[in-house]
Amino acid sequence: MSIALDQAGIVQFGTSRFLLGHATAFVGESLAAGRSQHAILVVQTSNRPEGKAKARALAEQRHYPLQVRGLRNGVAVDSQRQVESIAGCLIAEEQWPTLEQHFVETARWVVSNTGDSGYHVADDTSLAELPKSFPGKLTKLLYARYRAGRDGLTLLPCELISGNGQVLKETVMKLARLDHADSDFAAWLDERCLWVDTLVDRIVSAAIEPVGAVAEPYALWAIQAKPGLVLPCQHPDVQVVESLFPYELRKLHILNLAHSYLVDQWHHLGLVSRVSFVREAMQEPVLREGLLRLLDEEVLPVLERKLPTLDLKAYRDDTLERFSNPYLDHRLADIAQHHQQKVQRRLQPVSEMARRHGLVTSRLEAAISRAASTVG
Template sequence: MRTPILQFGTSRFLQAHADLFVSEARAAGQDVGPISVVQTSGDPARAARLAALTSGYDVRIEGMEDRTPVQRVTRVNSVARTLSTETDWAEITRVFVEEARMVLSNTGDSGYDPCPADGTDAPVQDLSYPAKLTRLLASRHAAGGRPIQVMPMELIADNGTVLRDRVLELAEGDALRAWLMRDVTWVNSLVDRIVSQPLEPAGAVAEPYALWAIEDQPGLILPCDHPAVQVVSNLSEIETLKLFILNLAHTWMADQFRQDPEFTPALVRLFVARREATLRRLYETEVLPAFDAAGMGQVARAYVETTIGRFANPYLDHRLEDIAQNHAQKVERRIKAFLSWAEAQGDTAPKTSLSRIVTRTLKA
């Protein structure tokens, strides 16, 4: 068995996004995958999930597609092997060196944060994801250095570039650093799909809408040919719209949930049903002026309407409690970053609600 795709992360998002796309492409006859999935957390509570991934699992797609209700189940069979950095490092290294042509990752909002052990000889599990990746790349380089493509999927602007720069900081030796720049293709990409809840022991419920936007560059290899996979010349506009309209609103809702326990069950669709006018007022008074200043007002208003429709999906139970995880990091990247971006565009409109969230969360 050989797995050309090595994936770090076992999240329900990946299960309903990249893993599903590769599975559908394989079912259509494409010579892509399969995937080895690596659990980076070492959490023993997820052992059942790891075992279930290789047996195949269901993704339930529910929502509106071309104004038509959609409810369908897709079986995902693209995961051939599962490993854990806690117990299987030698095998992960072998797969990385001998089999992998492409590396995917989605390690959460704090996945790139440095750990104290980074850059030391500490046990693998004490390292951040970039430090783990650096060790694996060094092993591949030492074994002959065949080219490889790294495709992070974390919701970080210019994620491939950011990950590359962190790996270069950690890499030791001019020869290794030169190889990392010459023979490793670092890909910027943006992913989008609302995945509202897990199925047990593996699988998920997701909306019909899905996007994997990949920034073009020389030598780029696509993970598969799929309608949701789009190659674009520049990710900037898509990133800005998603981060500062959809993701910002999710974090704003999560902050409301943290301050107000009234919503039970606390679901995005119920929040929108009750407070759509408040959400629209936030967009109109605090968010859209920045897009107007950037010359993106028309496309941003269209994106707002699409986003509210996705939020209101009557089929998805998207829990605010889940969105509120890693809240401080999300406020930093989605709201504080928006305030800085708005100022850079010349937008001087007051941002009272958003500024209050930043102050309350990051200066507490």
């Protein structure tokens, strides 16, 4: 299937395997099912040679394989399909004029996933011929669109930053104020562009060369509801929600908490030499049953008071199934990095909430105590 570039109402900053297994794939399935009409122009923004090689492969073939491997509702899934949502791919460093023209004339949505430091600006300026940072490039493109008299855009960042849409907005508006003595541009950014917070959740475990991805069956793209919001695609895993806070809390205090508790028990029970991966931990009865008891007897009773509108038992089941993925080599040693800080963020707040409600969380408190006593 060949898609014309003028169909690419979505401009996607980033060629990461995560985006290929997440937002880009959702758009492809939506297009294939006839639920939407807008394709993607992918933009490669870094100067990494491997990123440019992937971008050139995408520009040439405009499709890629997505392999979905894991468990879904107790059934093993191992399937591959072609994702055909890409109308083109540009390397910002080499094709800026073409990118700017498309951004001004065709774009309606911006999607991004630029890594943990993606919003870092340092001494960058959007007045540069080619700004170094993602916010610098975005500000320059938005200013060109504003100067052309075009309407604003909807921005749907996918970076793992709480309040990512608002953080990106503040970053861009700060650059705009520094670089342009134009209050109308600032008003256009504030009033005509829609900066939307989103939450992403999917393990995209491997790349397929030269371009493609391997992902688990589970996926979520939760998008904060806002007046005037129009989605770029329609997909069961894309959900518009009134507030992202419950979903962030659920992920942090069930999925992330469970990872850290497994690490605690892995060390405490002396299983480090016998068990390496999360999927192996789920085959150890003492680890699996201990985790299930923790969730059912200590974590869920607390969170149900805080998050009464969410089906926490269903998410618990999804989490355990994801942990049991036979195709995923998720090392417990990797999860164990910065364990003390993770325990403070993931486990301790649940224990504190429990105390406020008069609930007992002895397992949690023991894990918190062990983490606090660990040196290094």
